[in-house]
Amino acid sequence: MSSGGPGRIPLWFELWMGVITTVIALLCVALCWEIAAQGSFPTKVLLWVGLSVVGGVAVCFGILGLIRYHAILVSLAAPILIATLAALVWYEVPESAGWRLSRPILEDQAAACANPGHRTRLGIYAVTYITRRDGGCLFYIAGGATNSEGLAYFPDSAPSIGPPGPGAIGYEPFHGPWYRFVENT
Template identity: 60%
Template sequence: MSTTRSRARARIPRWFVLWMGLLAALVAVSCSALFWQLAAEGTLPTIVVLWFVLGVLGAIALLFGLLGLLRYRAFFYSLVSPLLLGVLVALVWFDIPEATGWRLSRPILEDQAADCANPGHRTRLGIYTITYITSRDGGCLFYTQAHESNSGGFAYFSDPATPPHIGPPATNGVEYETFEGHWYRFVEHH
């Protein structure tokens, strides 16, 4: 019986093991990069490119995985990449990257909100790239890199009262949305 198992393992060609290992490494790096971009509220073009890369890598992994399963019975090598992709999709589905980014960045954002001083240049607070900080409507607004075209980000209001309004403004202005505690998400309409 042990000779049958060793023959089955010996039939898996070395090129297949190396190729699937390389493919799994590329998928793992791409998944990590996408997780980081989602957590740090990266730019939309970067996120789209990473999803595209993962789609291409996933299609390749599926094709070679089917080959490995049907021809070589290489379950482990064939299933690593699809499993990594499945884990990433589940994490994204449950908003784990965004929640992780917020948990890592909230304390430093709260410290910065006390002064609400614009450093005059892009800065990194926690894992977010902040393009601008300003006082407005009685709160402190942090414009993030992800919202450069829409002018949006996080707003902190230390007063228990909410911002002047929740939802879209009647005319051009800032749209606030409840986020967590004294924190709000905002989009500035021009």
Template identity: 60%
Template sequence: MSSAGRVRARSGAPRWFVVWMSFLTCVVALLCVALCWELASLGDQFTKVLLWVGLSVVSVVALFFGLIGLVRYHTIQVSLAVPLLIIALAALVWFEAPQDAGWHVSRGILEDQSIDCVNPGRHTRLGVYAVTAVTVRDGGCLFYVQGTSENSEGFAYFPPESAPPSPGAPVERGVEYWQYDGRWYRFVDSS
């Protein structure tokens, strides 16, 4: 029996298949991690769309080869790795775990910065968030974490002695606040 025949007999699948599926699984895992980071850090929409498209394409290819592996080579572990990663990612996204983790990692840093509420004058990273500006407005400290030409959004901290003006009230132009976590509010600035 040749050495290639022995490898196939032991693992149930040819070596190229195991290497290919391992590669696809690693790519899917990296895309899942990158997507979780973008969700946690409130990254830009374009990057999220690219990651979702890339993940979809690689996952479809991996699922196709996984089905071949299940039917032809009976490789359960290698073939089911990608579907399990996708299910885990779906659960994390459904329960907003990346966003919650990003907030819990960043909250203390943002609270420390809200004491002075000084704009660093440039884009900076506070926790996992890329902060584009810091400003005092309506009695609170606003951290702008993402924005477009029309709207900017972020986190606002209001000390116990103040609160945002009419939180949650719809506004046409200005800042709309809604309760997020304790003294913290999310906001959208459309001014």
């Protein structure tokens, strides 16, 4: 029996759920950033695993809070954050937002298509290399697992669409004169 009666939520429970919800919110924000910026696969996996573990703890304590303390808001805050993140990822909101934020600066840089000589951030993308190839401007984006990948700008004519062959580049349409590419190395 709780000391404060069935309607009273203990302070330790509110604080614990507050900490868990804050950690989940931070993981959700970091994951949205990594997805939007086309971050590295290992980083995304670590964030998903961390979110799964902390989310599992939140669900366990949330069930306890619902049953024992009738703490609806405190117990459901973390699962609602996770559900919101899932919906955002499902509808590709982080990718869309990242592209909208980065497109103007990428188009400005594509006009000159000059490699800065070092890794740089254009919009939210970490660009490792910029070069002219196949009649367009290629932006290699950090985060590719084994192959080189990124975004390519072809303002005048479209490149050959299709998967890459050995030692070649494969392009797929992305947005207007922009294409995603993968280069097999």
